[in-house]
Amino acid sequence: MASALTVLFLSCWLAGHSGVWGEPTLPKPSLSIRPSRWVSLGGPVSIWCQGQNQSMRFVLNKEGSNFTPVDTDGFEAVFPISNVSREDGGNYSCSYRGRSEPIAESYLSDPVELVVRDPSLPRPSISLSPTGVTAPGADVTIRCQGQRRDVRFFLHKAGDLNPQRHVDPAGDGAEFRIPTVGRQHGGSYSCSYRNRSEPFVSSQPSDPVQVVVVEPSLPRPSISLSPTGVTAPGADVTIRCQGQRGNVRFFLHKAGDSNPQRLMDPAGAGAEFRIHTLGRQHGGNYSCSYRPRSEPFVFSEPSDPVQLVVAEPTLPKPIISPSGEVFLGEAVYIRCRGQGQGVRIVLNKGGRHVAHVDSEKLEFEFPINNVRREQGGNYSCSHHSRSEPFVRWSDPVELVVRG
Template sequence: MDERWAKRACQGALLRKFELTPETYRKRFQGVRKTSGVSYKEVTNLLGEYLCKWGKGTGATTTEDAYNLVGLEQLYDICPPDLKMWLVDRKPKDLRSAGAVADEFADKLPAPGPSISVSPRGVIAPGQAITIRCQCPCEARRLFMYKDGIKIREVEAAGDGGEFTIPSTRWEDSGSYSCRSRSRLEPPNRSDPSDYVRIVVAEPSYPKPIISLRPSGGVSLGGAVSVWCRGQRRGVRFVLNKEGRHFPPVDSDDIEAVFPISNVSREDGGSYSCSYHSRSEPLAVSYPSDPMELVLRDPSLPRPSITLSPTGVTAPGADATIRCQGQRRNVTFFLHKAGDLNPQRHVDPAGDGAEFRIPTMGRQHGGNYSCSYRPQSEPFISSYPSSYVELVVAEPSYPKPNISLSPSGGVSLGGAVTVWCRGQHRGMRFVLNKEGRHFPPVDSDGFEAVFPISNVSREDGGSYSCSYHSRSEPFTVLYPSDPVELVVRGADATIPCQGQRRDVRFFLHKAGDLNPQQHVDPAGDRAEFHIPTVSRQHGGNYSCSYRPRSEPFVSSEPSNPVQLVVAAAPPDFTNTNIARLGLGATVLLVLGLILAEAYYSRPRGAP
């Protein structure tokens, strides 16, 4: 017995001496590489040989043994060094026991401490709200906040952390704050504490600064922008505040500081404010500036379209509606007026379009308007603005002009038509209006102007009106002309009807027909009546009215009429021309026969 034991001990010593242990073959197995001059067959042979000797050396004889051998090796590779040493010392036999041993080790260690941030930073004025955020992988954990080492509050963590808010700070809120997490399972596992953040509450002694953006007209994702903070003291330290973002303070010898932001990303969008304080007296601080939003434009969002109703010049006291149409739902639309940095209004519609109403307009409402939208899930990401529509508010000074079409009977697809606008004053600027279409104004030395439209398409069909105004006094304007309808033969026609109430039913009427042509129940205060494939019987004067749905037999007065002119298609002379050619050929043939008969019936020798 002693001889066999001594023999095995001698064999083990020899194997270790010549590095023929299972650990040696494990390292050789993992170190196999394909090199030049070595075939893939030789590589696979080496892999098989080293794996076999590694397994035999550890006593692996079954498929399950090999499964645990390779699985444990992978587990060791992904474990932290201290956990790997813990596992190797305890020599687990399989993956299941290794997992239990690893969890036992992890439960005895504290979790990493959360990170902590406070917004706004710097000195806080009494009554100002602050938010302390603790961030960590906090699934199934609770968060605790400490002030000067004493636990004061706790919250359930959600996702990647939690927030503690002090809605109105007081002097006694000054202090050092930290946080830590604890598992909800028993026995509880506590994390290390976070770093400390210092909160100082003091009465501001300087007036608030002014915050602004450059460029001020907006910035696209990936672009650059600078936040300017301008105070009323020289030689102070400026602090820029944004929730969830830290900016290093800036010392300035002037009265302002600049915080540049390059390669702008989605995370940079949000609300910013700034403040400043004395470098030598940190408690001598300013009030925070008013908040300012940084909204980022995303080129991947399609631009919206914009329309104005009514078009042309609008008299004071009338109503106007600006419609913004997008391509996405769950967005907020914003109306912008040129020269005003802040949006005029915003609307959260149910669909992909929004209407902005301007009731009882005054001259102050005149100007150029555009619109944009922001996804409700990303309130600081915006589309690019739409094109502009011009809203002109002025008291008409001249009688309305006359509008006509030439040819007047309609036009075929691909043809040409001219819109004539005739006023009662010379040397004016004429404007042609059509919803959804822009025409350059025309200056005329006579009484009228011409707007040619070539290669007519379906989009050219619709209702047109025109107006004119003085070149030197652009707001000396007149009423627009009555509308004229351009009908494109072979195309469809649309007659829009605009009301001033919702929950109504619109009716389309044709002069000479006692019964309404159509009715529509729109979601808003506007309806469109479509006439597909217009033909001669559709021509005539049309008007519309509406009835409240709650009072179906009470109607509004009808609108002003609009004329739909449908020209007859040009006559087809093909068959007539063929008949005429045939008749001409017959006459020629008869004349030829008569001449031939006369020639051959002449006596011979006659002159």
């Protein structure tokens, strides 16, 4: 009858030769999928397992099933898949063990998901609410819309490896809400979906949308027009944006246009936007902002607006009165009469803006109390719709000041 010592020795020997010897003793390897863990159907992909010891036997595992081990003299092994099929999608992990000492085995790596993209699945669409640049602290909703039901939608942010997911089995769309938006939420987003019956087969991603967040700590830029005042059609106009820091990209915004015009000026703290051969389509309110080149989805607050007003000879000419003489210290009223209601009436002297008023009446009187010598000269007025900045000048009148 065998002794207890003999039985114990035999049990240890069998355990060692079967590859089981208590807890793993080698450090956990890392696993990566190249070029990406999202691969199109039929495309190539390689799964890399990297350990911390040389001359090891590497084993690739997919959801409990092992692939043929690979022996290598280096620190890593490659498991290539040349023609990816739907069945190749899934969760992979790997481990390694010594070739000469099979009892020395590592822990399993963290799992990595391989997702197969099927081009035959219709691509979803994506939209943002609200659109445009978002104020900090606001709530943003990203909606993904597909053409199939009983699917799971995934939201992807460029640069993030792990998508956020949402299950919506009752419909063909899903909403992802971002409450209290901050600068960390800025980025480029897209979405995809997977049939719930094939959890590792995905549609191609939607076109991207950008979440751009205003950062109040960035100093606001200033904006100026050259030439100033009302500009004749056909002229050239320069809109200058001036900031307080370099290495930024400036954006020019026209009220009502969803896509800003941009210009990069990394050498300085300002940028110029030129409008050649001015037409009435260029009239409007303009502002500018900038974003640091190191944070392309963070904007400064916009500058105060400037209004580009285009002279329009086809509009009815306003009437200005009176002309004549006035004595020093007296009061006089310059009356401007337009051809419509609900307009902005502008008083000019020598071609320069003096005053303006938004009026619901046909005419307005600009008072000059206690007339001074320098207030003599040629005056004209213009009027334009507050929603359409196109103007027509009146004929000038001369105000003569006598002592």
